[in-house]
Amino acid sequence: MLNRIDKSIPLYFSAAVSVLIFFIFVSLAVGVEKTPDPVNESSAQIQIPPAPPTNVVAQDIPNDKGGAITISWDKSADDGGGAKNVTKYEILKSTQKDAGYKVIGNTTAGATFFSDNTAPNGVPYFYKIRALSPAGSSESLPSAPAFAKRQWFDLSRLSLFILSLIIGFAIFYFIEKAKSDKGLFIRKIAGLEAVDDAVGRATEMGRKIIFVPGIMDMDSMQTIAGITILGRVAKLAAEYEAKLEVPVCTSLVMVTAREVVKEAYLNAGRPDSYNDNMVYYVTNDQFAYAAALDGLFLRERPAAVFLQGQFYAESLLLAETANSVGAIQIAGTAMPTQLPFFVAACDYTLIGEELFAASAYLSKDPKLLGSLKGQDVGKFIFLLVILIGVVLLTLNSVLGLNLPDLKVLFQGI
Amino acid sequence: MDEMANREKKTLWENLLSIDRRIIFIFIALAIALPLFFKTSLKMPVSPVVQEVYNAIESLPAGSKVLISFDFDPGSMPELQPMAESFFRHCFRKNLKVIIMGLWPQGPIQANIALDKIFRELKEEEKAVKVPRYGIDYVNLGFTAGNEVVIDRMGHDFQESYPADAKGTPLSKIPLMQGVKNYDNIDLILNLSAGYPGTQEWVQYGVDVFHVKLAAGNTAVQAPSMYPYVQTGQLTGVLGGMKGGAEYELALKRPAKAVSYMFSQAIAHVVICLFIIIGNIAFFTLRKKKTLKLEK
């Protein structure tokens, strides 16, 4: 055990160092925050027509594919102050500084910016803002020319990019490392230790195992995680010769689940025990699906019920009914709003991240287990960021220092 | 102590611990149903987050355009439908123009159900007020698939997501939609939300990107995760669940369904809490007995 911790220390250390270097790099890149110009509110005389908007600035919208310019201005003195009679602003655009302006849009009073999404890349445009009131209108001076640009890399997502690389690399590294490292330690996850018992119990009692992979479609990672768990459970069921039933909520999940279960039976050496009717479609509707499952639970009295995937309000409808027929329930979801109900009504609950770890854990495949260790590196990095960030801010607050706020790193996100 | 009495008592506590859940069900049904027959309205302050929503609508001049996105299904009707009705009452009372849409397939139907009710109410109660006309005072754009992408596309141009309204009439032929290109021409967005996509997406893709003014009504489950947005001003205000709906009705000075429901709500909570207390008393009494037995 000690030996293993020792081995991992250099990695944690190098992860920490790379994070720190990254912080310094980005802090330099982000630089000091500009202080906003004070708004000039001195000229509160009653004027007809309203005072023109001032300080019109047109800029390319950064980090987009181009084609858009943002225009900002300071409010007319009569908007919210002075005569208070500005009703709206019109935005005018032209390719020449002094002529050819056309209205391209308008905003309500109080607004101070507008996005022009009709600016071809590379063409310089001038903008004016016109303040309107019942008494008349007045125009601002034209802005400096601006042109839309296409950016190839979204700099506001740089920190996310680097973080993705670091965590992705850590996971990849441990997957590779695990191929040679046999004695990887993974803590026990109670809910998953119970899977064997649940399947065994179903076999003994001669009752069914019902597996519910959530109510969402294949465009959710939770559904995919649920279905990989189904693969492991189906293999066990095949080995124990327990009866498995998988009612599902969407067609794509039905197709995928059939592939998985068939494969599992094949791997367990019992392809003959598989038939397509084990996995069947009920309805796409959340509550009709719950109604059908509740009826099924009461009629079949399954020995074990697995609820693994993305659940919404039907979570407790399913869990309470299955509980009332005495089934062992192993639930798992990454929906924070539904976890409380599973915790209250089920025997075991996989909480959030444990759902995603489950298939790796059950497979006992060193490569997959390695990826769990990679996840831990990610957690370590997050903990480190929180720790450093909190310490810096606390020092600022207590000692009145002016250390950087780490939040700046993630500004664009 | 008498042997017999002791044994009887024990069974009582044990029975309580493994009580048939149908007994609990009966109590809950009564706790909800009976109070409905009493016209009791509970004392209740209008919280600031609710008052903000009210002010946002109240401060709009007549003729302003309000976009209401219906992002829920019949499951959440009891919580969100009273809010929808209050919003419509308020908007029509102020002569605002209402544009209805939905990110959930069933949302626009829910809007129609609420409108149906409001129109009947208007005809019956306030004959003087003219019933809003389709296409002029309100329009229903219907549902379009794509979740938050819809919000984003509408920020550029409504046409990108809604070439036509729910009836298939091109937007260009609807009087109300004249001069409405994107959010820049909308004065306020209201969102009734029961999950994803909903208020969070409207904040992230509507407010953060296009700087629209947004107020919302949420299910009680979802509302607390929206409070941070209210704190930062990204969200003007939020009505949370039936309670939020009731407070809004009070602010509007037109108590309707939600207010009368609050009494049932309170009684039901008391009943559940009593059950939990009884359960724990039974649990501890039994445990004490067991340890006593062991000591003997």
Added chain:
Amino acid sequence: MSGDIIGIWIGAILTLGIFSFLYKDNPFYKFSEALFVGISAGYWFVVTFWQYFVPKFWDNLSLSFHELVANGRIDYHWIYLVGGFFGVLMLLRLVPKIGWLSRWSLAFIVGTTAGLQFTRYLESNGIRQVVGTIKPLVVGGNLGTSIGNIIIVVGTFTGLIYFFFSKEHKGAFGGAARVGVWFLMINFGAMFGYTVMSRMSLLIGRMDYLFSDWLKLIK
């Protein structure tokens, strides 16, 4: 008008049918359940057709078809044919010999989901929450905020420690994980309690439907 009254009677009877499940499974519930499954499957089929298939596939293709016929131009809407191609591959499952081609569509879907959610979750569930936790532990002159911040930082920190997989929960590490579990428990309890309100209001809604819309006992 009579249609409305019949409608409310149908709705009320089906409502009672579902409620009868609370007592025990019975034919009345079975009927309501079966009707619900059938009707809802039909509902989603119709919705899928009119609101997904037609606008996303049919409308886009007919647009590009018109463009081709009218102007002889090949516009980019043809790209939706790729989606249709994958869709047809799915349907090939009905033909046993070439059913395996449907796996291409599954592969596309699974790949898209994995790629999309990788960045989405890292951003909104990961970084945003980390940023939200970076708070000063001591805020001058404001005890309430200070205590609140300390609780958030300690809770998030220890909660995260609970999720570590490759370290045994022993010693100081185990102690921290234990504290983390307390915070998880408070979270679960609070969320549960908070939700009760919303669940009760659902039942109130149904009771109101029965007593005022149907029986007209409450005005």
Added chain:
Amino acid sequence: MRREVPLVLTAIVGITMIIAHFLPPLNSLKDLFEDWFFIIAAFAIILGILNLILVNGNNIYRKQKGWPFGVVVILGFLIMTIIGLGFSGGKSFQDPGTPFYYLYTNVYSPLSATMFALLAFFVASASYRAFRARNIEATMLLLAAFILMIGRVPIGYWFSDWLGDALGKTADWIMDFPQTAGQRAIMIGIALGVVSSALRVILGLERTYTSGE
């Protein structure tokens, strides 16, 4: 072909999606792929429906236990579908006055809302069973739930304004601080879980659904 194409396709599509997030010109790929997903799902729903009819038809044909309910399922499906596709005015099938709207409001909607409302009962029975102060963890669960339940409704106001306010404030405080902290830990964990699973899928380590045969 059977084994390799799906694996390669998953990897290419997955990596493209990740990269597209960082390259603005490719951002719209996300929308396109999502549209494709909807199209595939729209085609695939036919498979589910056929399966539904097959399962119930089989029950009816073999006169298995409860077969009359199979008839109800199929009839319900056919009625809704035929009315929705053919007799409710095409795209505006959800407008008030159409037969589809009638079925929606009087059959679908009450069933859906009642099923949802069963939760009121189940919340009560689950909390009665689960909220017992067995140990420290369970006690925390119990206390948090109890305070929130009382604090969220205006019960306190029956007795006095002060009590109602205090209870409400305590409930808000729990939601704002300890609850948020626990929630954050769960959410950050989930982020890493998703990242790791997504990577395993893209690398082809978890591929049960696209290999075999």
